[in-house]
Amino acid sequence: MASEDYILHLKANLLDNLPGQITDPGDLNASLNARGLYSPYQFVLRLSPEVHRQLAALPSGIVYGEMDSDSVQAFSTYLHETVHWWQHIGSSAGFVRSLSYPAQAHANYKHLKHLLATVGPKKSIEKLLERLDGPSSPGTPAGLANTIVNNHYDIEFFRFLTFNQTRARQAIANPFFDCLGHSFATTYANVLMILAATCDEYFGVLPDPRPWENEFQMLRQHKEEGYYFGSDIKAAELGVREIFEGQARFAQLQYLFFASGKNLSWEDVRSHGMLDGVYGKAFEAFLQGTEIDWPPSIDHPAVALFLLVCDLSINPGEGFPLPLQYFSSFVTDVDPGMRFLFFCRTIATERPDLVRAIVDYSRAEYFEVAQALTQPLMLISPLEIAGTVERWVNDNDGLRSLMAEHETFDFSPRNLSLRVLFSHFLAFNIDKLAKPEFFCWPGAWMVGQRLSSNIVTLFDRHSALFVDKADDGSIFPRILSGKNELLVQQTFESFYSFNVTYDMTRQWIAVPGPFNYDYSWLSSSGSPSDSKGFADRHFEMIYGVHPDAFEIV
Secondary structure (H helix, E strand, O other): OOOOOOOOOOOOOOOOHHHHHHOOOOOOOOOOOOEEEEEEEOOOOOOOHHHHHHOOOOOOOOOOOOOOHHHHHHHHHHHHHHHHHHHHHHHHHHHHHHHHHHHHHHHHHHHHHHHHHOOEEEOHHHHHHOOOOOOOOOOOOOHHHHHHHHHHHHHHHEEEEEEOOHHHHHHHOOOOOOOOHHHHHHOOOOOHHHHHHHHOOOOOOOOOOOHHHHHHHHHOOOOOOOOOOOOOOOOOOOHHHHHHHHHHHHHHHHHHHOOOOOOOOOOHHHHOOOOHHHHHHHHHHHHHHHOOOOOOOOOHHHHHHHHHHHHHHHHOEEEOOOOOOOHHHHHHOOOOHHHHHHHHHHHOOOOOOHHHOOOOHHHHHHHHHHHHOOOOOOOOOOHHHHHHHHHHHHHHHHHHHHHHHHHHHHOOOOOOHHHHHHHHHHHHHHHHHHOOOHHHOOOHOHHHHHHOHHHHHHHHOOOEEEEEEEEEEEEOOOOOOOOOOOHHHHHHHHHHHHHHHHHHHHHHHHOOOOOOOOOOOOOOOOOEEEEEEHHHHHHHOOOOOOHHHOOOO
């Protein structure tokens, strides 16, 4: 694609910068001032108007033929944000995080309906709990409110504990916080329960979390560290924030490096601030943990190994999608930050030879290095996860039906948003089983001799579902090849009706004061009254009460 003397003149208006980071848990803000942004709980990929215009000017397929410097940089930003979509929809840790948001509403649905019938519509439930007198036994107003608030925060704390150290400290300081094990187990169990209710009612393939309660209760009784109230808290040095941003940034850097004919230097990268702040933290921690020096070039095998370590770190298999066997190590087995540390130390102490093992970005290298790092730690390889997912689809009628919906984009209305997300997780992992090297090192595969029509098709198939447009902050469904546009639009509208209801439920439980209807992120052309009408209508359909009827506590 690029000649050896290709010069890449980096431009800030085409490369994402600090405002383009993934958003904080629960934060639904997005900005057109960013070069690019993936919003994990809106499930939308946003690009700046200038990046949009550069991409729109490219020929069909984006990456075919010669691209000028500006186009290369614009596409690198699109790739960066697409990696964030993959992290949230394709990795096991990211997928659990993505479903933790709807799980907060689903886990409380029956309790919310019961509380409505008992005390009427009151907001917020957290404030109501502070004022309720009387017994807090099950079924009483205080008991119901306590269950709802605790369910909500147990899952919220999981997101905070795994996000970064700042958020972890906020979770630990909260009076509703119990312990690490409780938050992790509650989140995983509720994600599995809503997935089973959606398409695997009898746990034909999904792990059944119902027997977990006795196992975790025994750990609590035996005062196992991390599994009882008041036990010591050991937060990982890194969270998914640093790992996600590091993985996306270095995939982008590899793309820019190969697109420039290998002329992009670390000096170029640093001078444009591309490793500032959160973007370089994970790589610096990787170098420190593995005890290796900064590599001389962006295509050095150490960079490829870093990207594989990121992939391994965000793809635990314990509890989901494979059964949970070792309960006492559950937290450290699935926490991405702890996994990252363990993999780095394994390289330093047992396998320093792996630092030079990846030179071809091949499937064989991916398999061999992944096995070399997961086996000593008795952890599950991402390829075992992907193989499990493929067997699920082959063996289970409910999942085969779901994938038929995915193929046509004609989804059943029951838990539609969950069906859309889960089908994409399944599809992603089936393709990852066949081509793990592409998803681990996309920057090396999207340009030059490795690029092919098959790679372009694979990238297009797993690009973000929902995007914005140049000069328009509204969300639109991406045009999907071979899909009926009317069905895609209908699915899009239903998906976001669920999304808004999840946000309204979050506000009902934990946000004081009146409901906030700032859904301009969904449609910049609609009026505030339109946004309120949309949210109110769907909330009332789910809960049987209009938000205007709520008494503010």
